Amino acid sequence: MSSDYSARHLSVLEGLEAVRKRPGMYIGSTDSRGLMHCLWEIIDNSVDEALGGYGDQIEIVLHADQSVEVRDHARGIPVDIEPKTGLSGVEVVFTKLHAGGKFGGGSYAASGGLHGVGASVVNALSERLDVEVDRGGKTYAMSFHRGEPGIFADTGEPTPDAPFTPFEKQSELRVIGKTKRGVTGTRIRYWADRQIFTKGAQFQAEELLGRARQTAFLIKGLGIHIRDETVEEPTEAMFRYEGGISEFVDYLAGDTALTDTWRLTGSGTFTETVPVLSPSGTMVATEVEREAEVDIALRWGTGYETVMRSFVNIIATPKGGTHQLGFDQGLLKFLRAQVEQNARRLKVGTDKLEKDDVLAGLTAVLTVRLAEPQFEGQTKEILGTPAVRAIVANVVTKELKERFASTKRDDKAQTALVLEKIVSEMKSRISARTHKETQRRKNALENSSLPAKLVDCRSGNLESSELFIVEGDSALGTAKLARDSSYQALLPIRGKILNVQKASVSDMLSNAECASIIQVIGAGSGRSFDLDAARYGKIILMSDADVDGAHIRTLLLTLFFRYMRPLIEAGRVFAAVPPLHRVIVINPGSKPNETIYTYSEAELHAVLSDLKRTGKKHQEPIQRYKGLGEMDADQLATTTMDRRHRTLRRVRVEDAESAGRIFELLMGNDVAPRKEFIVDSSDRLSRESIDV
Incomplete structure (x- = not known):
């Protein structure tokens, strides 16, 4: 801890210093991946507001000075005094670990934030962080330097190098302007601390665009605007989708559709025992009832690739978890039962479906919403809430049962196609295991001898x-x-x-x-x-x-x-x-001529210019290779096949x-x-x- 930290904030900084010493525990790593994780923490706070129905627009700006700014038009961070700490809501959110509207429930029925550490961790790992809040007709502002609140003496554009004065006696949430009645929102701009992040760490614009597009699919009607000023010519992108996850499935699917995009929705309740802070300040184990809402969009295509995306409260879970296990379990159990019922028509005998047979050609988006989900770690890549598995499996079974029992012509035709496809995949798998090659290749590759x-x-x-x-x-x-x-x-x-x-x-x-x-x-x-x-x-x-x-x-x-x-x-x-040209340089006297191969027009012009500058002559005309057959064996070996000289891409x-x-x-x-x-x-x- 640096010597200029004031005694008043030692308690605040005590927790944040732990973040600075062990950043990997909170953001996974200190390279570009960790830098992007910090950005997701800030963006997800705005997304959670939109998920709750507050604000329909988020703006993200990657500034040329390597800072990043996130703006929303939601409720705005609370600015009143929090009674336990005596600090403003803004300061509590950005300086206290495990504090905020999502920790312990209350302000959010379902959110991606769970541990109440996102904003404070980003603040701890930033050389400078500025926050502005529109609320109650006023605009409030506060700045932080590596987690400590204070004031930067900017003389022009804000910069982390500006002189910084920490608050010594009492923090000040400054009022810097007025807003129209009803206007609320939050603006956060921060500069990542280069003492923490590795030298090559950079914001990944393509990854940001992909995440923004994904979020816009998941929250119907939410607009996300991105401006990248880190490139020579600034670029902008805007995402807004009114369709939801059905559109997401259509976007992800890369093969020809076998079925329409089906929507499976439902919910279930479960109880869990959680520690709750009592008025006396002790943690008491309390049994609470939770509700989990499940929304799934899926379709089968003619291909064999599986595209699966799973989310909990809009947060991606790339490594799955209990919700994805429930989806796989419900899908496999139901389709196994359907195949058994139609075994004679499908000619399957006693063979059983496996998960890969069912997932072949499937594109699916699985979303689950619940209060205080249990994730494995702050990076939230795996859902751990056990009860969600059975709830998702029940929703999948119930909804598919209705679909397969439907008397509509389209539904009957599409469900028949699905059964035929998964049985075909099963037969192909069994054939491959038995005969060392798939049934798909059997006719074409019937002859075991290699081509003549x-x-x-x-x-x-x-x-x-x-x-x-x-x-x-x-x-x-x-x-x-x-x-x-x-x-x-x-x-x-x-x-x-x-x-x-x-x-x-x-x-x-x-x-x-x-x-x-x-x-x-x-x-x-x-x-x-x-x-x-x-x-x-x-x-x-x-x-x-x-x-x-x-x-x-x-x-x-x-x-x-x-x-x-x-x-x-x-x-x-x-x-x-292979080369495009062969230039033979004529050497004087008995010295053998030199052969130069060039691989592009630009390289040829560069070689000819160099020969002209040095006064060397070359044979005319220059040979232009149109095909490999125009080369003799020595030329092809030297330029294209000999490991010592060739170039491969x-x-x-x-x-x-x-x-x-x-x-x-x-x-x-x-x-x-x-x-x-x-x-x-x-x-x-x-x-x-x-x-x-």
């Missing part, structure tokens, strides 16, 4: 082996001579393979090129893909350096992303980088959800969004870069 066109390598060492997928037979001939046969295998493909984003699974498997690729890699496809069974350590896509080559590479990447994604996630898929998936939407946009069935994207992006492309 595969030029395999001699080495059985997985780590060193490489499979080159080569465009065309002409390139294959050159590549055979250029490769190192001990560890480099070649598989030629004819032109452009099927666009699997548009095609069905059966169409993909009946396509000879797709089936050959799956068979040669040897690890299966879709849900049954086994990364450990892959026959090669690296998969390298080697296509021509022209527009057609880029298209072929895109089609191949679509196949890998959709049916063999673990290969990409493991970093085992690469794109070869590793294909990565930073955000699978975002990547899925891009693949659907660029390669899917819906033409209108793709046309709009091409038109909007056309100004970014120079005509010279188009190979025509």
